[in-house]
Amino acid sequence: MIKPNPLTTLFNELTAFSKETWCQYLFDRDLLVNKVTPEQRTMIIAGASQCGEKLAATVTAEHGPMTAPTLAEKVCTVEHGDSQNISEQVFLATFTEPNMIKVYDEPMRKLARLSLPGFNEKMIEKIVMDHELYHYLEGQDPTLFTRRTKIGLWHFLGYEHRTTVRAASEIAAMTFSWQLNKLPYSPLVLDVLLLQCYNEKAVAPVLEELRAVNV
Incomplete structure (x- = not known):
């Protein structure tokens, strides 16, 4: 009997998770998850x-065939590097306000060498750049849901401290890239596969989290 390829098994499980599952997973990882009511959580996930x-549709309508990486290079400073220290956290790219995107080429090459369906190096870079482009566009538009939606953290003498929820931004960025690339599964599949490349032991807890919220 031929043993199943562990990487193929992982890929198949990850690509089967629904959008709602990935949204719930991202929200559970937010530092403020215990400060949010179930009603707020539902509202924030749906809104994000x-x-x-909507932003993906706007970018497509306004810029036509121009790819998001090309747009990102027009409006942001894009730098390339080989890698970043990776353990529990995986970085394919990072965004630093106001307009700096850093892309890590060596991890992308690692992913491309896995030879999984739809994941050549060019496509991987596009998926990742689209995600980071959302964060830039978000910073330019205070009317976006992820900028204006806040929760109350504490009260003091009539003052209420309110803050945005980071997970909302990540959910919107994931959806933005997902929509632009017309992917059949979440762009976050890349993050887990990359974790498999660098730190296999860290993959099991991620899968447990995803299975726990699978809907």
């Missing part, structure tokens, strides 16, 4: 997802 979809 719609925000990413």
